[in-house]
Amino acid sequence: MVINMNQENKWIIDNLRNEFKQIQADRLVKIESERALEEKIGVGRQRIREVINQLVEEGLLIKYEGKGTYIAPYIKSQYVNLLCSPTIKSNDPFYNRLLMELTCYSAKNCINIVPLTLENISNGTSEFPLLMIGKLEEEDLKKIKSLFSMVISFENYPEHDDFIQIYFDHFKIGLNAAKVLSSYGHKRVIHITGPDKYASACYRRNGFIRGARKQGMEFTIITEKMNFEGGYRAGEVVAKLVREGKFTAVFAANDWMAIGMIQALKAKGLSVPRDVSVLSVDNIPLASQIAPNLTTYSLDANMMIAEVFSLMDRISDDSGYSVDKRIILRPILITRDTLQKI
Structure with a gap:
């Protein structure tokens, strides 16, 4: 979606874009509420929403349902290896959404994804992080850990504490x-x-x-x-x-x-x-x-992806950063019409 780019809209977008980029960091930064922006800029709520949506389309902002809008962390890593488990079904809604959002996020932030399979895993570039999607067998994990110095999984492996795990519990x-x-x-x-x-x-x-x-x-x-x-x-x-x-x-x-x-x-x-x-x-x-x-x-796939790249950026800046880290994300209950009290 591209909003009507009249001069006032363009002025608001340019100014907010510059303001947000000045406070952009290696982690998610929450922006002011729509009400606060409305009062600060002196325009209506609808225009503020249009401007925010435009900046979301550009990839500068990320909206989390029920949590607010955040400035996307800046990215320093330009390449990532990607490995999907062969057990993932092609019609799985969560993994499909995760892969789609990962592709969009990478395109907006000029990140190159190097797709790998278990058969060609040795062809990956070891100095780039490896992102693992889906559950993998112990034998495969052992090989992966021997090849890559930074491994990040979107699944929980309770018996492992030697690679990063970002997941919903x-x-x-x-x-x-x-x-x-x-x-x-x-x-x-x-x-x-x-x-x-x-x-x-x-x-x-x-x-x-x-x-x-x-x-x-x-x-x-x-x-x-x-x-x-x-x-x-x-x-x-x-x-x-x-x-x-x-x-x-x-x-x-x-x-x-x-x-x-x-x-x-x-x-x-x-x-x-x-x-x-x-x-x-x-x-x-x-x-x-x-x-x-x-x-x-x-289960917000955008939240998982933002956490991954924010974490990668912090690790690259701090040589003493521990990589045995778990980030457990909280789902949001969306209450609609199928649940009622008795």
């Missing part, structure tokens, strides 16, 4: 989901999840089980594929449990499963949230477009 997502559902009065809950081979599904399930027991909830687990079809099949079982077992809520491992399940419930004559509430994870674009709008946890 999926166990705590499940734990919090049980707490949220309990606070809405739900004491009999169904969790639909994916196979154990998917780390996120496994951690979310284990966290949910821990949380459900802590909240004194009765629960049952349904395992299916983590896509629309799997959710639809799970929904046929959920419909029976809701009618016969008096279950009142479902925690879905991801949005596609939740959406498929909701369609199956509609086909069975059940209404969400009147008959059963639904809570999910991912906040894919469709979550806010279906009816009813899906209540879900937002």
